[in-house]
Amino acid sequence: MLSIGIDFGTSNSSVAAFDGTALRLLPLDAHARDPRVMRSLLYIPRDGDIVAGQRALDLYTEQNTGREVRLERRYIREVTMTFSDMTVTKDAYAMIDVNEPGRLFQSLKRFLPVTSFRKTNVFGQEYRLEELVATLAHQMVRAAEAALGLPVRSLTVGRPVRFSEDAGKDEAARRRLEEAWSLAGIDRVRFLEEPVAAAHHYASEAALPPGARFLVFDFGGGTLDITVARATGRAAEVLATGGVPLGGDLLDSRIMETRVARHFGKGARYQPDGLPLPGHLLSRLRSWQTIVELNRPDLLELIRDAARRTDRPRELANLETLVTRNYGLALFRAIEEAKIALSSDEAAEVRLQRDRLDAVEPITREEFEAAISLQLRAARGCVLGAVERAGCAPEEIALVITTGGSSLIPAFRRMLQEALPRATLTAADTFTSVAAGLALAGGTSE
Numbered sequence: 001m002l003s004i005g006i007d008f009g010t011s012n013s014s015v016a017a018f019d020g021t022a023l024r025l026l027p028l029d030a031h032a033r034d035p036r037v038m039r040s041l042l043y044i045p046r047d048g049d050i051v052a053g054q055r056a057l058d059l060y061t062e063q064n065t066g067r068e069v070r071l072e073r074r075y076i077r078e079v080t081m082t083f084s085d086m087t088v089t090k091d092a093y094a095m096i097d098v099n100e101p102g103r104l105f106q107s108l109k110r111f112l113p114v115t116s117f118r119k120t121n122v123f124g125q126e127y128r129l130e131e132l133v134a135t136l137a138h139q140m141v142r143a144a145e146a147a148l149g150l151p152v153r154s155l156t157v158g159r160p161v162r163f164s165e166d167a168g169k170d171e172a173a174r175r176r177l178e179e180a181w182s183l184a185g186i187d188r189v190r191f192l193e194e195p196v197a198a199a200h201h202y203a204s205e206a207a208l209p210p211g212a213r214f215l216v217f218d219f220g221g222g223t224l225d226i227t228v229a230r231a232t233g234r235a236a237e238v239l240a241t242g243g244v245p246l247g248g249d250l251l252d253s254r255i256m257e258t259r260v261a262r263h264f265g266k267g268a269r270y271q272p273d274g275l276p277l278p279g280h281l282l283s284r285l286r287s288w289q290t291i292v293e294l295n296r297p298d299l300l301e302l303i304r305d306a307a308r309r310t311d312r313p314r315e316l317a318n319l320e321t322l323v324t325r326n327y328g329l330a331l332f333r334a335i336e337e338a339k340i341a342l343s344s345d346e347a348a349e350v351r352l353q354r355d356r357l358d359a360v361e362p363i364t365r366e367e368f369e370a371a372i373s374l375q376l377r378a379a380r381g382c383v384l385g386a387v388e389r390a391g392c393a394p395e396e397i398a399l400v401i402t403t404g405g406s407s408l409i410p411a412f413r414r415m416l417q418e419a420l421p422r423a424t425l426t427a428a429d430t431f432t433s434v435a436a437g438l439a440l441a442g443g444t445s446e
Contacts, residue, residue: 002148005156005438006140007194007332009407010109010222010247013038015144015431023439025432026147029053037431038143040109040221042136045102046123051138058187060104060113066325066354069295070099097295106289110222111380112173113164130176134183141184153187155415158194160223161243162186169220190442194218195227195403196238197437203229203236203402203427204440212398213239213425215387217416218434219263220404222247224381228397230391242386243431244378248406251372252335255287255363258371260335260350261285262320262361265303268312277306285314288328295323314358321357342368369411380415387420395422402430 003018014037015026027035031054043301050057072154072282077247103122111129119128129137141152163173169266174191181189206212208231216227225243229236257266268277282303284290294303303323307316322328334352341348342365350361387394399422402413414423429436 003156003439003442004062004144004149004154005197005435005440005442006137006144007157007197007378007432007435007438008109008137008140009158009159009431009434010107010249011040012431013040013140015140015147016432016435016436017144017148018439018442020068020321025435028143028147029055031055031058034431038140040107040136042105042108042132042139043102044105046100050135050139052136056104060102060329063101064104064326066376067101067332068099069292071161072098072357073404082336087116097292105132105136106421108136109177110245110247110249110369112176113166113169113245114211115172116170128356130180130183130314131178133180134335137181137184138360141186154190154442155181155186155188155194156190156197156438157181158197158438159191161193161195161225161227161241161246163223164245180241186367192325192438192441193225193227193241194223194316194434195241196229197435197441198401198403198428198433199227199229199236199238199437200441203231206232208399213381213390213392214397214399214401215420216240217383217400218404218414219246219402219406219408219412221249221406222377224406226384227388228386228392239390239392240386242382242389244382246375246382248339249287251339251375251406251409254350254371254375255335255350255368256285256332258357258402259363259367260331262359262360263312264316264322265306265312265315268306270306271311277310278302281306281366282440288332289330291323292326294319300324308366318357318359321355325355325357327352327354327357331359331406337408338363339368340405341366343410347411365410372411376411376415378414383416383419394420397423398424401428402426402431403430403433405430 006014007014015028017024017026029035029038038053041056043051043059117129118127128164145152161342164172195218198216198218202430212231214229216441218225224246228240231240231308265277266282300304305318307313334350338348338350347364352359400416400423
């Protein structure tokens with residue numbers, strides 16, 4: 001029986017098929033540089049078909065970047081609130097970007113443990129988070145079916161070891177992921193922890209000595225997941241797993257906070273009293289999605305007032321252009337490109353020069369590593385905790401298998417070598433090893 005595995009990642013997704021003999025990665029996205037790897041992006045245009053992957057990013061960039069954001073207060077519906085001694089009914093309004101040609105959804109998986117995010121209104125139609133995830137999942141399944149020439153009725157889907165360190169939110173995320181895949185219309189879905197799948201894949205490919213203990217370090221856009229396993233021929237016995245909600249998206253935010261935010265008002269002070277900008281303005285610079293919130297009329301007025309009254313008017317003018325011309329995603333793409341460059345180069349540059357916006361920030365690898373020092377410590381703690389739960393000493397780990405785009409960052413590779421001094425580091429297929437392992441695991445369970 002054909003076994004299909006889907007690695008539904010925070011940043012990228014892939015699909016593999018195993019027929020009992022041969023394992024192959026399926027093309028998912030004809031527009032992508034590597035058709036076997038699809039960006040986990042969903043774009044819902046005001047008019048037209050929903051698209052996913054690279055085409056979603058291309059359409060968003062074409063239709064949205066540099067355009068004017070125009071928010072208007074619109075009536076949503078009547079809301080009833082019940083308190084202990086009374087019931088209050090009132091009209092609900094929201095600020096809507098009436099100039100928006102389409103909505104881009106990125107890192108949907110990262111929002112599964114965010115219980116406050118239940119639904120969103122997209123051009124008059126409400127979508128629950130589970131429905132958005134299901135829509136993206138359905139796009140992947142359709143692409144897999146097209147590649148196979150067969151309908152997909154059964155899947156093995158990857159999931160993080162831990163969505164959240166809060167047990168309640170972690171369980172809620174698991175339930176939401178399961179509901180999303182049921183909404184995608186698949187008859188049978190089995191879930192397997194992503195680093196466990198990667199361990200199965202590597203064990204099937206490499207002739208590891210029986211009993212050898214190894215660790216999988218799966219570090220992607222949203223989570224860091226760990227598996228400690230023991231080789232048993234061309235299979236693996238899982239000894240322990242671990243995970244923390246730490247990924248490439250958070251590292252991008254750290255670059256923004258520590259290096260780039262100064263170009264958009266961080267450090268500015270009102271004159272003549274020397275008071276700083278309100279912290280809630282700067283906190284919205286941590287992601288491109290929250291930058292959009294600064295288009296609210298009251299927050300825009302704060303930005304414009306600051307441009308008149310602070311000691312950094314040029315930086316506040318940058319911020320206004322960033323917000324009102326919708327350059328948030330372009331800025332974070334520039335940050336991500338600099339982060340990737342620092343894996344091979346000692347220095348890189350975050351550059352965004354559009355319209356009246358002028359932000360150029362050099363960053364060295366040493367500065368980047370200083371900015372992510374807390375994340376490095378959290379990753380080390382996660383690794384050593386999993387090793388301890390496996391009943392091993394760090395010196396007993398003979399091999400570390402790294403996968404996921406963020407695992408290429410030199411600081412994390414160096415941390416692994418220091419924490420596990422006798423281990424050899426080897427990189428599995430960065431974006432496809434989990435999908436391959438899921439397909440293999442599905443075939444084994446049939």
